[in-house]
Amino acid sequence: MSRYDPATIEPKWQKAWDEAGAFAARRDPAKPKYYVLEMFPYPSGRIHMGHVRNYTMGDVVARTKIAQGYSVLHPMGWDAFGMPAENAAMERGGHPKEWTYSNIADMRAQMKPLGLSIDWSREFATCDPEYYGQQQAMFIDMMEAGLVYRKAAVVNWDPVDMTVLANEQVIDGRGWRSGALVERRELTQWFFKISDYSAELLSALDGLKDWPEKVRLMQANWIGQSRGLQFAFATRGAPEGFDRLEVYTTRPDTLMGASFAAISPDHPLAKHLERHDPAIAAFVAECRRGGTSAEALETAEKLGMDTGMRVAHPFDTDWELPVYIANFILMDYGTGAIFGCPAHDARDFEFATKYGLPIPPVFVAEGAEAAPLAEPFVPMKSEKVRYIRGFAGAAVQTGEEAVVAAIAECEARGIGRGVTNYRLRDWGISRQRYWGCPIPVIHCATCGVVAEAKANLPIKLPDDVTFDIPGNPLDRHPTWRDCTCPQCGAKARRETDTMDTFVDSSWYYARFTSPRAETPTVAEDADYWMNVDQYIGGIEHAILHLLYSRFFARAMHKTGHLPAKAIEPFNALFTQGMVTHEIYKTTDEKGRPVYHLPEDIIRSENGATLQDGTVVEVIPSAKMSKSKKNVVDPMNIIAAFGADTARWFVMSDSPPERDVEWTASGAEATFKHLSRVWSLCSRIGEMPADHTGTGDDDLRRATARAIDEVTRSIEGFAFNKAIAALYGFTNTLAKATASTPVMKAGIRTLAKLMSPMTPHIAESIWTYQGGEGLCTQAPWPKADPALLVDDTVTLPIQINGKRRAEISVPKDMAAAEVEKIALANEDVIKFLAGQPVKKIIVVPGRIINVVA
RNA sequence: GCGGGUGUGGCGGAAUGGUAGACGCGACAGACUCAAACUCUGUUUCCGCAAGGAGUGUCGGUUCGAGUCCGACCACCCGUACCA
Numbered sequence: 001m002s003r004y005d006p007a008t009i010e011p012k013w014q015k016a017w018d019e020a021g022a023f024a025a026r027r028d029p030a031k032p033k034y035y036v037l038e039m040f041p042y043p044s045g046r047i048h049m050g051h052v053r054n055y056t057m058g059d060v061v062a063r064t065k066i067a068q069g070y071s072v073l074h075p076m077g078w079d080a081f082g083m084p085a086e087n088a089a090m091e092r093g094g095h096p097k098e099w100t101y102s103n104i105a106d107m108r109a110q111m112k113p114l115g116l117s118i119d120w121s122r123e124f125a126t127c128d129p130e131y132y133g134q135q136q137a138m139f140i141d142m143m144e145a146g147l148v149y150r151k152a153a154v155v156n157w158d159p160v161d162m163t164v165l166a167n168e169q170v171i172d173g174r175g176w177r178s179g180a181l182v183e184r185r186e187l188t189q190w191f192f193k194i195s196d197y198s199a200e201l202l203s204a205l206d207g208l209k210d211w212p213e214k215v216r217l218m219q220a221n222w223i224g225q226s227r228g229l230q231f232a233f234a235t236r237g238a239p240e241g242f243d244r245l246e247v248y249t250t251r252p253d254t255l256m257g258a259s260f261a262a263i264s265p266d267h268p269l270a271k272h273l274e275r276h277d278p279a280i281a282a283f284v285a286e287c288r289r290g291g292t293s294a295e296a297l298e299t300a301e302k303l304g305m306d307t308g309m310r311v312a313h314p315f316d317t318d319w320e321l322p323v324y325i326a327n328f329i330l331m332d333y334g335t336g337a338i339f340g341c342p343a344h345d346a347r348d349f350e351f352a353t354k355y356g357l358p359i360p361p362v363f364v365a366e367g368a369e370a371a372p373l374a375e376p377f378v379p380m381k382s383e384k385v386r387y388i389r390g391f392a393g394a395a396v397q398t399g400e401e402a403v404v405a406a407i408a409e410c411e412a413r414g415i416g417r418g419v420t421n422y423r424l425r426d427w428g429i430s431r432q433r434y435w436g437c438p439i440p441v442i443h444c445a446t447c448g449v450v451a452e453a454k455a456n457l458p459i460k461l462p463d464d465v466t467f468d469i470p471g472n473p474l475d476r477h478p479t480w481r482d483c484t485c486p487q488c489g490a491k492a493r494r495e496t497d498t499m500d501t502f503v504d505s506s507w508y509y510a511r512f513t514s515p516r517a518e519t520p521t522v523a524e525d526a527d528y529w530m531n532v533d534q535y536i537g538g539i540e541h542a543i544l545h546l547l548y549s550r551f552f553a554r555a556m557h558k559t560g561h562l563p564a565k566a567i568e569p570f571n572a573l574f575t576q577g578m579v580t581h582e583i584y585k586t587t588d589e590k591g592r593p594v595y596h597l598p599e600d601i602i603r604s605e606n607g608a609t610l611q612d613g614t615v616v617e618v619i620p621s622a623k624m625s626k627s628k629k630n631v632v633d634p635m636n637i638i639a640a641f642g643a644d645t646a647r648w649f650v651m652s653d654s655p656p657e658r659d660v661e662w663t664a665s666g667a668e669a670t671f672k673h674l675s676r677v678w679s680l681c682s683r684i685g686e687m688p689a690d691h692t693g694t695g696d697d698d699l700r701r702a703t704a705r706a707i708d709e710v711t712r713s714i715e716g717f718a719f720n721k722a723i724a725a726l727y728g729f730t731n732t733l734a735k736a737t738a739s740t741p742v743m744k745a746g747i748r749t750l751a752k753l754m755s756p757m758t759p760h761i762a763e764s765i766w767t768y769q770g771g772e773g774l775c776t777q778a779p780w781p782k783a784d785p786a787l788l789v790d791d792t793v794t795l796p797i798q799i800n801g802k803r804r805a806e807i808s809v810p811k812d813m814a815a816a817e818v819e820k821i822a823l824a825n826e827d828v829i830k831f832l833a834g835q836p837v838k839k840i841i842v843v844p845g846r847i848i849n850v851v852a
Numbered sequence: 853g854c855g856g857g858u859g860u861g862g863c864g865g866a867a868u869g870g871u872a873g874a875c876g877c878g879a880c881a882g883a884c885u886c887a888a889a890c891u892c893u894g895u896u897u898c899c900g901c902a903a904g905g906a907g908u909g910u911c912g913g914u915u916c917g918a919g920u921c922c923g924a925c926c927a928c929c930c931g932u933a934c935c936a
Contacts (some may be wrong), residue, residue: 214856218931221855226935249936262936334936340936346853347934423935482854542931620863652876653864658873663862667876672891673876703863724866796871801917803871841916847870851916 001685001768003677005566005673006642013763022776023117025073026530034070035529036062037509040077045103049109049579049624051664052634053650055116057576057719058536060651061757062117064714073529074505075512076118076302080125081436082501096435097463100127110635114643115759122515126504131511132456134520135503136440140451141559147193149744150449153428157185162471179741184288189430190439190497194551198422210572215542222543224423226250228405230335230504231416233311236320242269248334248421252410255339256389257362260312261339262304262324266331273307274570280305280325287327303327314415326351332425342376349376362389368397370473427548431499434473436498444485444492445711448654453486472496502580504551505545509569520561524714530566539575567792574717577659578649581630583619584608595629598664619710621661622787632662641671644758648674651719651757674761680734681765692739699738700754702729705785712752720798726754744769749781797822798849804831815842821850
């Protein structure tokens with residue numbers, strides 16, 4: 001066996017797997033199925049170490065499951081629609097389609113050398129008409145099922161680029177690309193009724209046992225369930241049609257502390273007043289200026305304007321409260337109107353103080369006396385307080401109890417009703433963009449908004465578009481918009497909005513089960529392969545992508561595209577950490593930071609310097625980014641050390657859910673280790689077949705222990721521990737002097753156990769050691785349970801909790817016998833120094849503790 | 853502010869309530885070499901010549917026994933934010 005040369009063996013084995021069809025997913029009723037999926041990539045054109053880590057994790061799972069006899073589905077595709085392709089077209093010319101498909105080709109070419117166990121025959125991109133056409137078909141089904149609607153919504157509008165911007169594209173109130181002042185504009189947009197499922201998406205989280213607790217919590221917070229009271233104030237001096245003002249509160253127990261009512265600037269009442277009162281119009285316009293982003297809202301001062309209207313307190317019609325329009329009231333939560341209780345709400349307190357409104361306390365801390373408040377008193381709802389202006393339940397009770405009592409009391413008095421509200425809003429999917437899935441809808445002068453006929457799908461994006469002028473190319477295309485109404489046959493116009501790219505990624509997992517079908521899914525395939533048994537991806541998708549996918553699976557079930565069991569499409573979720581790297585920084589003469597590439601740095605005991613000796617500041621463990629120059633290109637690593645080294649290293653150093661720091665020394669060490677395994681294989685291969693040695697049983701035991709540890713670690717997603725166990729076993733094997741058959745069995749087992757992480761070298765070793773067929777297709781080894789238990793055990797002896805000695809005894813020796821031996825031990829006698837033994841604890845097979 | 857998480861050698865990290873520091877990196881010593889690199893062998897938590905002592909962010913508690921369980925605090929990280 002020659003030198004370890006990954007450049008030779010890796011392509012060879014990849015070809016062999018290909019020819020054997022080793023990773024083609026087949027429906028096999030005789031086998032249990034296993035569907036492992038990593039979040040598919042955006043085709044940026046280059047893979048990075050994060051991809052390597054993500055896909056290696058999935059690959060380890062897939063390869064292990066293949067070996068364990070499962071029929072495995074492990075597909076790959078491309079999340080190919082979206083802004084970067086259009087940006088590239090605007091900046092460099094060309095067409096988004098060409099840019100995207102050429103990036104896909106580049107990235108596929110970079111991924112294949114990793115030797116992943118992917119069924120490439122199922123590959124697709126979301127920008128393939130065959131894919132988005134099926135998405136359009138489902139959109140039409142969802143329209144019919146009442147899950148899609150249109151409404152006017154406020155958006156960030158860039159008047160120069162003539163496009164809608166996401167919140168994160170608005171920087172300091174200006175468009176990120178154009179720099180133009182962003183306007184809040186109302187556009188009619190398409191929405192999915194995800195809010196129909198708020199309660200279910202929340203309660204079903206409890207069933208997702210194999211999801212990280214953190215993700216479930218983030219989703220629960222995002223859905224944001226609250227229980228409160230909705231009731232109507234009677235208004236005084238209000239315009240016609242506004243004789244009632246509906247408000248929502250989660251603290252109805254503070255109703256006696258109300259000092260004002262406030263409505264959102266977008267409330268229908270505010271819009272009405274705006275039309276008749278220039279001062280109010282000016283104020284409302286002021287509120288609408290500025291971005292809708294979180295930062296903009298956070299720093300904004302609380303502003304209000306008295307409308308002059310009054311509302312009557314529901315308990316006392318003589319008690320009137322002023323009605324303000326206030327900039328901090330959100331229209332799309334609750335009713336867009338509130339009552340303010342400044343004593344017990346920080347926002348209301350700030351507002352009341354500013355506008356000189358009364359601040360009557362409703363409750364005080366248990367044992368405290370009522371006193372004027374210098375700051376709002378907002379205890380935890382679970383805390384007991386004494387009500388001084390309560391109206392329901394006991395005087396001393398928790399906020400929670402008081403809220404329940406107050407809702408019951410109000411309902412009994414006929415004032416409002418208990419209501420469960422959700423923070424989750426409907427999913428706005430309209431994008432005024434070219435490079436997305438066209439919304440398959442037609443605007444007809446007679447019939448209104450109608451769905452396109454399914455026979456006309458896919459509605460393909462036109463190729464003859466340019467990006468040299470702002471706005472949506474679909475809007476200004478000379479003919480694309482022209483069509484006929486599917487209902488009346490009259491001339492009509494196409495919808496020019498395209499779908500949010502989150503729609504594309506909300507069902508790709510289902511499409512992988514029958515990627516070439518003429519319908520979105522095929523029942524037998526979906527039934528066999530769904531659900532995804534293990535989903536792997538970044539924590540950044542904890543909320544939106546995963547929530548949308550959960551909703552979409554339900555919508556697909558409702559419209560007959562997925563079985564009921566698939567409404568929660570991901571049985572288990574794993575969120576992996578990032579790959580990080582040190583940053584090397586110096587500063588120029590003006591004090592600006594200058595970053596340096598890792599290959600330009602010389603490390604020594606005293607730190608890091610450049611070639612010319614300039615001292616470099618080392619910033620540890622930062623996310624890889626081009627601007628910080630701390631990116632390690634997987635292609636360079638593969639060229640230098642091979643894919644197996646890259647794969648092994650990203651799995652070895654940290655638990656997979658945590659960030660892993662890429663280090664050059666670690667990568668080199670991995671390569672050295674694999675080379676050592678290679679030469680160990682050579683050495684064992686050259687042993688004479690009849691060589692007898694010593695320690696056969698010990699090596700058999702070590703082999704069994706390695707199987708056990710590696711298997712359990714992989715199944716528990718503790719890949720770093722699996723690798724630690726493999727290091728340990730390699731060292732044992734290298735030092736062993738057992739007879740040839742046991743050594744050979746050892747190295748073959750090592751190859752099989754390494755194969756999920758380092759499949760190429762594993763194949764070479766397997767073949768060289770006479771393994772049957774491909775290592776990849778060989779069954780996973782099983783540890784003989786008898787070999788996992790030792791006949792004798794070493795027991796540490798503690799005296800008063802401190803370890804003082806150890807003894808070796810037969811595994812199943814009686815406790816009384818062990819006690820005797822322990823007390824006779826000379827170290828024990830020495831440390832006891834004659835003290836009487838009060839108690840002795842023997843934990844069989846574990847430890848002995850002598851209490852003196 | 854609110855919610856969640858994490859704190860273990862020089863570093864990444866192991867430890868069903870039972871020998872703290874597995875495994876890897878780095879460092880040190882030795883072998884090989886004219887020499888260096890590679891490779892191999894060994895050492896490596898800290899203090900101490902040793903015997904021994906201390907030790908898992910801090911302080912307290914439960915326990916025969918705590919990195920692990922409980923309480924308080926400190927630090928850092930992540931998410932989220934006018935949601936009435």
